[in-house]
Amino acid sequence: MISVVYSPRYDIRFFGVERLHPFDSRKYGRAWEELLRLIGPRLWQHHVPVDRAVTDEELLLVHSAEYLAKIRHPKALATALEVPPMRYAPGWSLRWKVVKPIRWATRGTTITAKAAMSGGVAVNLSGGYHHAKPDRGEGFCLFSDIALAVRSLRAEGMLREGQRVAYIDLDAHQGNxxxxxxxxxxxxxIFDMYNSVIYPFEPEAKQRIDCNLPLPRECRGVEYLRILRNSLPGFLDSLTRSQGVGLGIYNAGTDVFSGDPLGRLALSAPEILERDLFVFDQFRTRGIPVMMLPSGGYTRESYRLIAATVSHLLEDLGTSPVS
Ligand SMILES: [Zn+2]
Incomplete structure (x- = not known):
């Protein structure tokens, strides 16, 4: 059974912030509406609500207390989210209108991880903040929802000591x-395929990648899918050969889409769907629970691309038990 984790609180509505920023801050609600249109009321059978926003106490598992205190101030927040005019907004309004939705989405990722562990496949319609570091937010990413999900599963015993996690990052940006x-x-x-000529250019981070696949600017879908098909199966086989993998985390950034102003790769919509379904298939054939996070995507089509993948998963696997 597939779980679709979503809350209407994910969307950011802050005095037209979407006009100051390439980010479609309402794409989560749009993706949900599009899924409802494609799937119909059956979608509700798969819906997992989000109970609350993540707390600072929980975030201390992955962030320093100094960082959490710092981003209470508009200037630091504006820097992390890369919306300079935000620095002039009142702190209370930013915390309520901008940070709160991100806290809900961060909590949503942990719920998604738990749903994947118990049901086999789960999708959060937001999250995938792969640029957030322990003591610094950047690249629109405030909280490290991915690391928090892994540490929460371990803390609750859902992932055992020594059990492996496979993190597949196919967002156009390197997950520093x-x-x-x-x-x-x-x-x-960590498996990371990314455009090598865009942010973040961080050699120290790249050294940590276990399967490092830098791509040329404007890499087209045929070449992209060839590299993915040649690399991912062997990567997963190498992990499962000696030991089981407890969880797969798929960062499915749609900023690989042709025309995306930040990603600058050149995949078509059908090629992104093919990419996503290939990744899910690789996990499922190996019996590994897998969760998906939508991450980056800066075109008006981004929500449709997310919904297309999730609707196909629901059509293909929706009623079948997940091994
Ligand atoms: Zn990105």
Missing amino acids: GVCHQFMNDKDVF
Whole structure:
């Protein structure tokens, strides 16, 4: 059974912030509406609500107290989210209108991880903040929802000591924050395919990647899918050969879409769907629970791309038990 984790509280509505920022801050609600249109009321059978926003106490598992205190101030928040005019907004309004939805989405990722562990496949319609570091937010990423999900599963015994996690990052940007979060964690294995000529350009982070696949600018879908098909099966086989993998985390950034102003790769919509279904298939054939996070995507089509993948998963696997 597939779980779709979503809350209407994910959307950010802050005095037209979407006009100041390439981010479609309402794409989560749009993705949900599109899924309802494609799937119909049956979608509700798969819906898992989010109970609350993540707390600072929980975030201390992955962030320093100094960082959490710092981002209470508009200036630091504006820097992390890369919306300079935000620094002039009142702190209370930013915390309520901007940070709160991100806290809900961060909590949603932990719920998604638990749903994947118990049901086999789960999707959060937000999250995938792969640039957030232990003591710094950047690249629109405030909280490291990915690291928090892994540490929460371990704390609650759902992932055992020494059980492996496979993190597959196919967002157009290199997941530098995840690399820092798991710098000394040898049970998390990182596969990262990214555009090598865009942010973040961080050699130290790249050294942490277990399967490092930099791509050329404007890499087209045929070449992209060839590299993925040649690399991912062997990567997963190498992890499962000696030991089981407890969880797969798929960062499915749609900023690989042709025309995306930040990702600058050139995949078509059908090629993104093919990419996503291939990744899920690789996990499922190996019997590994898998969760998906939508991460980046800066075109008006982003929500449709997310919904297309989730609707196909629901059509293909929706009623079948997940091994
Ligand atoms: Zn990205």
